[in-house]
Amino acid sequence: MDCVTKEEIKKFAQQIGIDLVGFASPDCLKEYNNFLKERENLGYSCSIEERDIQKRISPEFILPEVKSIIAIALSYNVKHEIKYYSRNYGIISRSSWGVDYHKVLKEKMEKLSEFIKSKCQEVKTAYLVDNNPLLEREIAYHAGIGWFGKNGLIINDEYGSYIFLGEILINKYFEPDVPQKTKCGGCDLCIKACPTKAIVEPYIIDANKCLSYITVKKGKIEGKIAKKMGRRIYGCDTCQQACPFNKRAKKVIRPEFVPDKLLPRHDLIKILNMSKKEFAEIFGPTSSSWRGKSLIIRNAIIACVNTKEKSCIEPIKNLLKSESPLLRGYSAWALSHLCDKDKEVVAEIKEALIEEKDEFAKEMMAKAINRLKG
Ligand code: SF4
Ligand code: SF4
Structure with missing residues (x-):
């Protein structure tokens, strides 16, 4: 037996x-x-x-x-x-x-x-x-x-x-179960809903266009794709939200997956101002912390630009002095989008550029100055 x-x-x-x-x-x-x-x-x-x-x-x-x-x-x-x-x-x-x-x-x-x-x-x-x-x-x-x-x-x-x-x-043999055939039929709602056209054909995903990957990718995000991120700061659920099978899916009572620190984790201004300690407290217990604080802040900066949210300007200015070159570069980029031809902002970015040693940040700052000058 x-x-x-x-x-x-x-x-x-x-x-x-x-x-x-x-x-x-x-x-x-x-x-x-x-x-x-x-x-x-x-x-x-x-x-x-x-x-x-x-x-x-x-x-x-x-x-x-x-x-x-x-x-x-x-x-x-x-x-x-x-x-x-x-x-x-x-x-x-x-x-x-x-x-x-x-x-x-x-x-x-x-x-x-x-x-x-x-x-x-x-x-x-x-x-x-x-x-x-x-x-x-x-x-x-x-x-x-x-x-x-x-x-x-x-x-x-x-x-x-x-x-x-x-x-x-x-290391014990069990009879394999039987795979199930797809039930998508003629539906293509997820393909239509995908903001970046990452579902290049049914069942084939270009990971380099998929926002689930893009939001955790290190470094620079291509401008066209950044626009499509909207307010997403970690992952993307759009194709799943579109799927009729999720609309009628069973809901579960699982307290561990209910957000308890909802406000700080979603508040863009709070994220932009976040210290290492606050990041560890707010994001640390969740799976969204695995790529570190800078990527979440970079995504929050992009979200501010996409929503044209002026209240983000002051915290973004502070990030010109961030320890992270990625954030120094992105803050300059964001200011050039949020502050139309503002001479004071040009002066602030110029000042940061004089001190800047990192090539990526330098390039982003130089481009931002040109954009602001029109
Ligand atoms: S997760 Fe988002 S970006 Fe990726 S395939 Fe689905 S809808 Fe497209
Ligand atoms: S939305 Fe759902 S059912 Fe429709 S094609 Fe996509 S995965 Fe299949």
Whole structure:
């Protein structure tokens, strides 16, 4: 008799608050070798993706004895809704409203692993959330967690696509579950809604245009794309908001994913003035902190320009003296958009330029002065 069955694992997972569980073969990713090569050749991969294709399709690099993958999903479709009262509010992806999901999922997968280990001798596991090169969505698809939507996300009939994914690699064989066919049909609402046309064709996403990546990308953001960011300061939910499957998806009561420090995290002025300590307090417990304070402030500066919010001008001026060259450059850029031909502002940027040593900041400041001079 088997030491533990799939049904027992699914039942325990449900008891500890995991919404969905499925099983996949570790070989299920091998078929994506050419897909990944083609994506790379077309320039659709982004800088945070692992370049070594073998690492993306080989779970055995993480657990050499792996015989199955247990895929899990947890809905973050909480009943809470955020009301963006004023233009001074930046938008944060729903996935980062509450506490860092990596922590929440890891705890649940640890419990699930311990449960299996309590039933079976010599079981080895490795659990992963998002912080590894493996193709997570493809694993979830093969494990029957959901089907691929044209926006490249996994959609579950009951929970929609607002689901966090995790995987347990295990050295024990389980019969794989059956993948589900797409149910998008003739719908193309996500493709139409995408502000940057990042869904280049159904199921194919150009990550370099996708705002979920752009908002966490280091350095400069191309001007045309920055405009499309609107007030987004972390991530993008637009294609998910457009999806009819999310409109009728089940809501969950999960206090850990409800934002408790709502106002400071969304208040653009507060973000622009934020110290290291305040960043650690306000953003630290959430997944939106992983790329650091400067990127969130850069995005807040861009949001101020996109909303033409004059109350941002004074805090942005202070950033001309920031420790970060990225922010010194972006503050000059923003002032040139928010302060039409203002001689005092030109003088302030000129003064900053005299002191400036960083090439990027210098270039942004010089361009800003020219723009302000008209
Ligand atoms: S996350 Fe935003 S930018 Fe990316 S594909 Fe969806 S709508 Fe487009
Ligand atoms: S919006 Fe329509 S096309 Fe896009 S994922 Fe949802 S159902 Fe599919």
